Amino acid sequence: GAGVSQTPSNKVTEKGKYVELRCDPISGHTALYWYRQSLGQGPEFLIYFQGTGAADDSGLPNDRFFAVRPEGSVSTLKIQRTERGDSAVYLCASSPTRRGGATQYFGPGTRLLVL
């Protein structure tokens, strides 16, 4: 079956602009995660959805970052007033459940460059 997909693959924007990054999880997966990967680093957790609700948003760096998952499937990560420091690869993952060691399956990421 289809894996996790993310669009766009690459996004270039100017400082101060608004961007939306989309994630389409594996069909039937109830848990969805967003991570951010800066150059030379491992991914860092941003937010986790169980169904439609954000169950854990403790990783969002500030209030410029917001994510939604209105129908419990596709999720959108929204970044307002982008800054150069937001440049990174944004990874989305999904899993059939959040319980225990359920494997998280990752998408190919969106590389965001803020000029």
Place this chain on the structure above:
Amino acid sequence: AQTVTQSQPEMSVQEAETVTLSCTYDTSESDYYLFWYKQPPSRQMILVIRQEAYKQQNATENRFSVNFQKAAKSFSLKISDSQLGDAAMYFCAYKSGTASKLTFGTGTRLQVTL
């Protein structure tokens, strides 16, 4: 807070040889899971192998195996019969049994030479 440390930024191995990537972690929990993910230049994180902390037996997946030392909080990955396609970044990750997120190390870049 849990931390994951990968002390080898880069490793190199010859094709068909064996290489071991190191990972240590810090936690006070007893219920947790450990993972190794591979990230090729395509950026997609691919699960290589996983280990449940409550299992004493080391996990194996074909040419990949782990050495899980719970008391030492060590979780190394052994790749046997290395292939050119194994060249990638490898990330060690920790997940609490009660939380949702993965905590990653900084990664080890593996080169495979002829």
